[in-house]
Amino acid sequence: MPSQVTNYQCPACTGPLHFVGESGKLECDYCGSTYEVSEIEALYQKKEEQAAKAHEDASIKDASDQEASAKDASDKDTENPDSWDVSGLSGDWGTDAAGMKAYNCPSCGAELICEESTAASSCPYCGNPNVVPGQFSGTLRPDFVLPFKLSKENAVKALKKYYRGKFFLPRSFTSGNHIQEIKGIYVPFWMFDGEAVGDARYEATRSHTYRSGDYKITETEHYDVYRSGAVAFEKIPVDASSKMPDDYMDSIEPYDYTELKPFSTAYLPGFLADKFDITVEQSRERADGRCENTLSAALRDTVKGYDFCHLNGGDISLKRGKVHYALLPVWILNTRWNDKDFLFAMNGQTGKLAGELPVSNGKFWALFFAIAVPLSVLSSVWILLL
Template sequence: MYECKNCGAELRFDPESQKMKCDHCGSFYDPYDCHEGHETEENTEFGVKVFRCPQCGGEIYTTNTTAASFCMYCGSPAILEARVQKEKRPEKMVPFIKTKEDCKEIYRKQIGRFPFAPSELKNADYLNRFVGVYVPYWLYDTKPPQSIVLAGEQTSRVGDYIYHDHYRITGEIDASYEGLSFDASSSFDDHISEGIAPFPVEKMKPFTPAMLCGFYADTADVSAQLYEGDVRSMAGEDVLGKIRKDQTAHHYYYSGTESDFQTKVEPQFEIPSVKRALFPVWFLTYRKKDRVAYAVVNGVTGKLAADLPIDEKKYMISSLLMAIPIFILLNFFLVLTPQTLLSLTP
């Protein structure tokens, strides 16, 4: 726990001021000046309180003394199992900038566009269930091989004949990619993470546990090796695009297929560095029986991704109200009787 030097109350990280704030006396502190116990930047681990959901097995941790009353992943109100342990220290983090009130307003605007959403999704008590969570990510640095050999082609026309000259193109690549990010939590769905990406890397700061105060963090349980192929593919796609443009400008065309590039060149991409990082996400979980839906907000940009359920009663009532006048009109114009014919006669 991080205590206020003036009154001894617990501190929390305030997204608006980007400072540690004491809600009791109103004092503010620089997060990098706040240390807990014997904590130093050289430590590779730091102490946390871990909460585990007995329903889905999801785990989150915090540096606060507060308890988690429900699971943000499955929406279960069950009492979460707690334990104290050491967590590996990330190198980087992007602190929260959007507040809970910001998220509520963003969500209200979005939910207002869906007339069939359950009424409880607009309830003030429900919106207070927004939880700020730092999601773990892997940050990859990669670079292509310094020199490569590719198949090239030059086409020319002489009279009625078209000539295709094939070449071996040898060249050097001066490129590097830093901070390619992939989420490191198996509980955080990849489709959801893609829906609120990207997180601005210019907001990234050195990690300090102090910035976790007032928030939770998810545990990293996905191996960094899992995404190495995706990292090479992402960088390789960009490199190949630039090669095609460059060779076209010099009248030489890369004649190989994308598959050739993927199998022959991309495996040569080096990954010299992989770092741990935490990115801020606001979570809102909805659960009704076996239906679980999420709304997540990027804690920096405010970008929202939501899986909104449908209230079946609202949908049925609206469908019936629309169907009745349509049925009457169709019945009036399509079912011809002597009475309708007389009514249509001038």
């Protein structure tokens, strides 16, 4: 079992704990909570036991993933010719494997890899202060990497800007201690090549109004519109990590894929990289949907000059091609406030940010009564006047 990386952090707010000789207790630098030494030791003993199990489970899962990936590739042509082509994916890390190491989170199960000089003391997804360093065991080697373009300082500024103008945001949530939790992570993505071919039928109308004597007449013309076409697509992205919410990943798109680089571990120092835990086959429905929607949108964009247009039917088929494996840059922040976790994600290339913010009940009800009371008074006056 590899040695445990341990940072004693406050169970209430995840701030750092330090020992105070006068009280003989551990105290939190941020929220002021105090703990007996034995209490924290017991908590971390439990975490170490969870970490040991997580490390063992991860080793078993790695072997299973490699076996499943190999089976996907070999079965592609013989069993399911309509599936995505994964034959180009490779598990050969070569000499790079010697310079890699792995971390496992005992809390949420995240499996992270990085260049050996990168240290990790907490999980970027759930904020758990313990992650277990271990020996890197190869999974599929990425085909591409999109390097980070924006720095941590850029991410801090973007988050502060995201807070601005949010009237219902509690003031305590914006305190600076949350900012330090931002981490850079490469999120795994499957990228799909292929072609969508299909047609669509629309019911469209065009109306115009004119006067005839004392009458105002509106004439509506009805049209049946037909469109067909094909769209070749390249590197349609679907995130391959269950830890990162799909709606967050969709929200911070698009990335500029012209800046994709052939994968090299030279881009990893200082950052963590998540290992995929959603397979190509599990991503099939989402990938197919994104490809079909691309053609649907393209066909709809050609229907112009009508006041109203409604899709009345159609059919789309896919010619599924190669699948690529890529790592895309995301700055993420996970913080805990009022016993609830909040995750923010920022595109490490463009700066686009997404996340859920808490609501101050005090501000909400203050605004509610500020509006409701005057309206109630005005209604009463109106009734008396009647």
